[in-house]
Amino acid sequence: MLEFDGLHKSFGSNRVLEGVGFAVAPGTMFGFCGSNGAGKTTTMRIAMGLVRPDAGEVRWQGSPLDLDARRRVGYMPEERGLYPKMKVGEQVAYFARLHGLDAAAATRAASVWVERLGLGERRGDPVEKLSLGNQQRVQLAAALVSRPEVLILDEPFSGLDPVGVDSLAEALLDQCRRGVPVVFSSHQLDLVERLCDSVGILARGRIVATGTVEELRRRETGRLLRVVVPDAAAHWAAGLPGVRIVSERAGDTLLELAADADDQAVLAAAVGTGRVTHFAWQQPSLVELFREAVAAPQEVAA
Amino acid sequence: MSEPRSLSSTSMIRLVAAREISARVRDKNFLISSAVILVLLIGTLGLQVAFSSGGEETRIGVVGDVGQLGPALEAQGQALEVDVEVVEFDDEAAGRAAVEAEEVDGVLVAEGDPELLVQQSAGGALQAVVQGAVAQLSIAEQLSAAGVGALDVPKVSVRALDPGAEQDQQRVVVAIIGVGVLYGLLILFGQFVAQGVVEEKSSRVVELLLATMRPWQLLAGKIVGLGLLGLAQIVVIAVVGVAGALAFDLVDIPGELIGTAVSVVLWFVLGYAFYAAIFAVAASLVSRQEDLAAVVMPTTLVLVVAFLVGIQASADPDGALAAITSYVPGLSPLVMPVRQAAGDVAVWEIALAVVLMLVAITGIVRVGGRIYAGALLRTGGRIKMREALRAERV
Known part of the structure; x- marks a missing residue:
């Protein structure tokens, strides 16, 4: 289980998270929804050790997600980040090495992923020469190259064309089938509804609704x-x-x-x-459930 | 496929350092600047060779009494700082042929009224040497004809007040060149570090990096990687410079030249650690290359001041200013090598300067590391140092 437990975080007087908690089972996909500024990115950054929570912790298989455990997590930040002048293949291999692969394994894994995401011909190009869509693929390759045990992706679908969305969705479902718990945030609720086994809606610093889309719907119906x-x-x-x-x-x-x-x-x-x-x-759609959950002054969630 | 393993700090730093080096050695700017430095160095050596071999020399043919004229011509040449080589010819015709074949610059025909044969015109030195020699011989002849024998002319003896002055001069020049190279490389590699930090921030790649490593590992890797490159570069410069100077016989003090080169290289290590850390921390406060100049300016100014003090110290290596600044961390790398080369420095003085420098570096890495860690993930605008210290993450 990947567990987010009682996360609190304030930036100055701005209380962003007030007890966010949810769990994601291995091999399932968890869609993380919430309005802009609800705290999705902060939650994910806490998991990646980039923000220190005031209280609470994130656990993987029962133990806190520390620096060593984080090397087995594939992460895609909301603000995409790659070395602009580094070549595609070398860059992916570098991230593989940072996640603990040795040189030979990293090179092999990088070329496999670069090929698989359709970037084979661009392997030797610097990232800045690629289109935004292709840069996004490199970003995904960097997240997947080390065969992560957990995937945490912040807005992975934003900026992709429909074909790109489909191929990313396919890649994530693949990871799920490998038994990886996948958490991703998105504003594209139809996508979340289509892909995710369970959904969490974040509002006012808390998870106000969580469960499978079916459960949420049944509760509301x-x-x-x-x-x-x-x-x-x-x-x-x-x-x-x-x-x-x-x-x-x-x-x-x-x-x-x-x-x-x-x-x-x-x-x-x-x-x-x-x-x-x-x-x-x-029969509410997820969009309506979302509006309802985000607008409601009291908690709806079980 | 081998499974991912956990990484030690050392291997993390090594990974970061290796990336820095491989990115930099393929960077055109780096390659060009390295080439320019080497070309400048070799050019300087060439100029030195050209200047030091600048003495005039002339070959003068003599037809007639070489026994007296030869030594007289050579003596005149010495007085005028011209190397004179005297060649004897049997008759005027042989001399004329030699002039035409440009084997000699001129031929003095000393039978009867002396005459100087030249191809086109007599160069200033040539004529002066010949005129002086002939005049001297003629005066001596007339004096002895008038019955004046050996003249008793008092000989001026020379007593040098500072016999090592020329060597001191060379030491100073070597020290200035050394400090100049040191200054240039500190600025260059400081800039590389600063640009690298901002690049990681502006491209946001730092967020991915910090998910796998601690900020200090990233900082250390970057500084170590670029530092090794800088060290390699200064060692190459030192070796080429020293080898060139020795090969062309430009210096009279080979031992001290090598000593100065070694001390410059060692001071580079300390100076680089000091300035690279400051540059990195300053750069972490901004998110765009455009804002970089403003934050690294104060540090660059300190470097410029250190360089100027170093130059001043070469003129007055034992003065109070040089003595005091050679202990001040940050200034010492550019002042102490000058004092070591040009003046008298006790071992304890060098040791004190090194220790103070090490203490300062430790402090900067401690405090700076916290600022760096706090500032890395904050983008937009320029971050105040105090905010960064408060936001420190790990």
Whole structure:
């Protein structure tokens, strides 16, 4: 298990993390979502030893992720970083060596990965001569070249074209099949929904929702009700017991019902306003779950 | 495939150092600057050779009484600092042929009225030598004809107040050249270190590096790698310079030349460690190459001052300024070698300067290492040293 446990971090008076915790099982992919500035990057940087937490720790297989253990982690930082003047093949081999491979193994692994990511012909070119998409591939090669036991990737998909997204997704699924726990952050929630076994949503310094997308959906299903009442005045549903207005736009209303709230009472109230053109339980997409989780003032997560 | 193993600090530093060296030896700027330095050095040697062999020489043919004229011509030549070689000819025709074949610069025909045969015109020295010699002989003849025998002319004896002055002069020149090279290389390699640090920050690669190693290992690797290159370069310069000077016989003090070269190389090691650490720490405070000049400026100024004091010390190696600054860490690498070469320095003085320097280096690496660690991961703008100290990570 890769465990993030009770991470706290403040920068001056800005409290970024207030007890972030989640776990990722070997061979699963964990999608890490959150608004800009929610603390995703800080969480990952803590795991990589680049930021020291005020409290909490990150563990791999039960022991703290220290410098030695971190050499077995493949990491892709949010701000991509490579030596601009170093040749592709040498650069990947250098990172392999920093992760503990000997010279011969590093050279071999580097040429395998450079080939595999379609950079074979660019092996001898300095990185700065490559397109951004190809630089990103070198970055991925640098993260994967040492056969890491864990992968931590900060926004790996940003800036990739659809073909690049597909090939990166394929590479990550490959790693998962090898038994590697993969954590990645992304704003592309459709991608997270498609790839990830489980999802964590970070807001206000905490994980506000975590579980498989199915679990999150099941937890939410039956609780979100969409009612379209074109003639209703604003806040028509306000004051109904156990009902919270999630959104309301020209009568298109999304309501969240507490477990004991009576949907029939809502329907009655809706009919009372005039025409009812739509009344149904919502199957929320991850985007909606995300909005819901990020907006909610109280914790939703189990 | 062999499994990844854990790495010791030494192997981490070695990896970083090896990368620095391999990146630098393929860098055009480095190759060009190295070539320029060597060309300059060889050029200087060549100039020295040209100047020191600059004495005039002339071959003068004589037809007539060589027994008297020969020594007189040579004596005149000595007075005028011209090497004179006298060649005897049997008759005027032989002399004329030699002039035409340019075997001699001129032929003095001393039968009857003396006449000087030359190809086109007599060079200043040639005419002066011949005129002087003929005049001297003629005066002696007329005096003896007038009955004046051997003249009693008092001989001026020479007593040197500072017999080693010329050697001292050479020592000073050698020391200045040594300190000049030292200064140039300290600036050059200090800049390399600073640029390398900023490159890692501006390309953000430092984040990947620090996920696998501690900041001090990165700092040490960088300084050691570039330092080995710098050391190699100064050793090459010293060897070429000393070998050249000895081969062309430019110095009268080969032993001291070698001694000075060795002390310059050793002081380079200390000076480089000191300045490279400061340059690296200063560079870690900025994220862009454009901002680099501003942060390394104060250190560069210290180096310039040290260089000027070193030059001053060559003029006055035993003065108070030279004596005091030769102990001050940072200044000592550029002042002490001059004092060692040009003046009298006790062993304890050198030892004291070295110890003070080592203490200063230790302090800089300690404090600077913390600033470096704190500043590396912070990008944007220029970071204040105090902030960096507070943000220190490990």
